[in-house]
Amino acid sequence: MTRPFVEIDQVAMRYGGVDGTLALEGCSMNVGLGEFVAVVGPSGCGKSTLMRLVTGLWPATEGNVVVAGSEVDGPLTIAGMAFQAPTLLPWRRILANVMLPLEVTPQHRDKLSRERAMYEAKARELLRLVGLEGFDKKFPYQLSGGMQQRTSLCRALIHDPALLMLDEPFSALDVFTREDLWAVLQNVWMTKKPTVILVTHDLREATYLADRVLVMSSRPGRIIAERRVDLPRPRTLETTYTAEFQDLVHDLRGYIAAARSGEEVVV
């Protein structure tokens, strides 16, 4: 059996010294290469902390994080990240915003000036993939919230990251825009097949997008339940109204309710 792409083994994370807040404890999970995993949990359960541990932005207090076969002991350079806020640079046009990672990643920064045309074509192709064709010369403020979030997604993908980390990327958007972007993200994933860890509190979003949904307990967070989603792809909005889908969401809701009340869940 091949080794999982991301292995998190009995990880704990405590902020602010010995008496600080314990955000994660005994948290273990694996993510296979090219797999789409969603992590759901009650608010404040340490989902975002998990993101920062996996990308090596913060060191874990206890336990090991292994990505692509080697232990994480500093910021990864193979990760693309997108957050709830699009965090675009307001002084850059959309194309330049998408290309920002190429200017800083060690793999691309030296090649950028020589092969600018190739990289620009690639950025435009990504923008087309998320439905932003023809917007490359606009400034972020000229775009709607959903379009800014699409741009943010392109920025997370431009350097072909092996690992895509999404921290509630759609939670600031209205429901209809969000559902559009589920399809966009699924399309991107099916085209490029990166390993994805999506942190969200939207159970429908998790079920629509993921191969596997992990449920976290309330703080200190750990994985208390896991559901495989075997619905055929590409999933559509229609899929979300099938009985199978609804049952999955219902089950997940049960775990969340249990996690919030602090009960042990028997899977």
Added chain:
Amino acid sequence: MAQMSARAQARYNAMAAAARRQRRLQTMLPWLVIFGMFGVWEIGCTVFKVPEFILPAPSDIYRAAVRWWYPLLQDSLVTLYATMAGFGLAIVAGVLLGVAIGSSTLVYKGLYPLLIAFNSIPKVAVVPVLIIWFGIGTLPAIITAFLISFFPIVVNVATGIATVEPELKDVLRALGARPRDIIIKVGLPRAMPYFFASLKIAVTVAFVGAIIAESVAPNAGIGRLMMVASSRFDVPLVFAGLITTGLMGIVLYWIAEVIEKRTTGWATRGTDQNLATGG
């Protein structure tokens, strides 16, 4: 607009006309206020028969300015030179120190109290020391202009760099960005609106600094001209000097503002576009 009813069209036209009137008034207003002030001043001096050596009327000031135009011009240029030299140094030092303070907590903690203390010292009190060190000349004026104008630049650049969103830092760090990359790609561009806002303040206070030094150690410049004129009770000339200074201040402020609009339009969008451009 083709489908608009006659009433809606009329209403739209009325609103657009009102917006145009509003804009015209906004461009006229500063001139109206300035001319109004001089008008009231002139009439007041004539009606109440105010002596020229207490408060000269604008017409007296104008005559003095015409009569002494050459020394006025010469001394203005000296002051302008001292101001710009001090201001230029302040930009260089202010940006460097601002970047250091904004990007490193250690530098911030170490230097900030000293900077605050230094900024609270009235610069008039420093000028005699500068004269002891550098003698009477342009150098004390340049240094005073520098000392007075570099603090706002430091504070603003540091603020711009220190307030980069943590998420954005994470995005870049997760790509393998070095701290220097983050400052160059995000911190500095982000600090630009703050920087230009500080330039508008700095350039006007740099003027104040240069003139203070020139008045304390009269050697050359508009500050000395005013000191000499007031010692001869040539009050209209003193006022001509004051007004010249004000004019130079406005021109420099305006230049800073034009540069700001050109370079950081992304930050001020929305404040100057209203109905007419939106329609």
